[in-house]
Amino acid sequence: MEALFIIVMGMAVFAAVFMLLSDNAVHSALFLIVNFACVALLYLMLDAPFLAMIQIAVYAGAIMVLFLFVIMLLGAEKTTLPVRRFRWLEIVATALGVSFAVVSFYSISTGKIDLNGTINRQPELRVVHAAPYAGAVDVYANGELFASNLAFGKATSFQPVEPGDYTVTLNPAGTTDVVQTVNFSLSGETTRQANAYTAVAYGGTKSTPPTVSLVESNVESVDARTARVAIFNGYDKPLNLIDFGADSDNAETNLSLRDDRIIQADIQPGALVELPLISEDATQRSWVFTEVDANQPDYSKLLRVANLNNLEVYTIKRDTSQLLVIGTEELLDGSTRNVAIPLVDKAVEPFGSPQSIGNLLFSKYMLPFQLIAILLLAAMVGAITLTHKEGFQPRRRDVRRKVMKPLTNVIGDQIGQDVAGEAVPRLPAQQSEPAAGD
Secondary structure, eight states, X not given: OHHHHHHHHHHHHHHHHHHHHOSBHHHHHHHHHHHHHHHHHHHHHTTOHHHHHHIIIIIIIIIHHHHHHHHHHHTOSBOOOOOOSOTHHHHHHHHHHHHHHHHHHHHHHHTTOOTTOOOOBOOEEEEEEEOTTSOSEEEEETTEEEEEEEOTTOBOOOEEOOSEEXXXXXXXXXXXXXXXXXXXXXXXXXXXXXXXXXXXXXOOOSSSOOEEEEEEEOOOOOOTTEEEEEEEEOSSSOEEEEXXXXXXXXXXXXXXXXXXXXXXXXXXXXXXXXXXOEETTOOOTTEEEEEOOTTOOOGGGSOEEEEOOOTTTSOOOTTEEEEEEEEEEEOTTSOEEEEEEEEEEEOOOOTTOHHHHHHHHHHTSHHHHHHHHHHHHHHHHHHHHHXXXXXXXXXXXXXXXXXXXXXXXXXXXXXXXXOTTSOOOXXXXXXXXXXXXX
């Protein structure tokens, strides 16, 4: 890979140098196209195919076609040799350029500069409320308010925090009473695309506080048209996730016709399990969480905890990372029901993908790109102005009318007789109109 990089880099430098030294504008443009192609290869080596295709299609394609069109239109492919007033300038510039290249190469090779330095990504934290008897809570992190009036089934968005040790407390909303306290440490991450954590408050009774567990949230990029689904068991017993799919309407009564399958078995309380990537056209309508019973081979007879048959709530959306928190909710009459809380987040876009480039372009680089576009427009106008030939006048065209036939033949055709050698008949003189009374 290093040898290929050196070869492509050398070709790019070679093309750039000859683009500057060429006396023919068309040749300079062609060398620039070669340079753009080499840059596209470098993008491919960096695992950025979208940038490589944009480099070829936009720069080496559309923009260079425009440059060549302007050069050919203005007839400026041959440049006139200017009067050299400072002949020593080229020699000095070349010497300085070579010296800079040598010094840079020596500094990089001997200075142990790591050009691929690691990026320490700041941790991000969110809190999920799945504790049935805690009511609405205020969340504090190291004494600072992190979220206020967080109700059951709700979650905060991911918020960046500084790496370090944290003490997270849950207080009833609007009070200073502490319901639960948990300590954990968040560190920077250098190997993942995102450094996200989720603190889940779950369980507890009317007399005991809820439990708070910190789990890592995987929001890494996914394959095309797929999604990631993870499950956190906030229930007090182990769970199975079963797909109760059926091939016919008689499957409910005929066990041999069923095609039920366990998607994930024996999910322990407080555990986080991540499923394999799921296609976007998959459905969760037949997914059901059940309790675990090793003595019951018929899955349909297992105690059902929660189902995902609500298509408006439980859907598989591509390029997302979904976390299902299984918990228990207290109703107004004091009874409880089991629920599955879905938390759907956008997965990180792959490096060099159209989504990643679009997000960067519209979030961080819109103004610089607009400024570059204005500079390119000004450069194009300046190039046209500099190459415009003064005093150029177009050739005058002979606009005199040419008659293909002799004049006598034309007149004869009009009056219906040959007038060659004869006097041309004249129209009778216009007579005055008779006066009134004549």
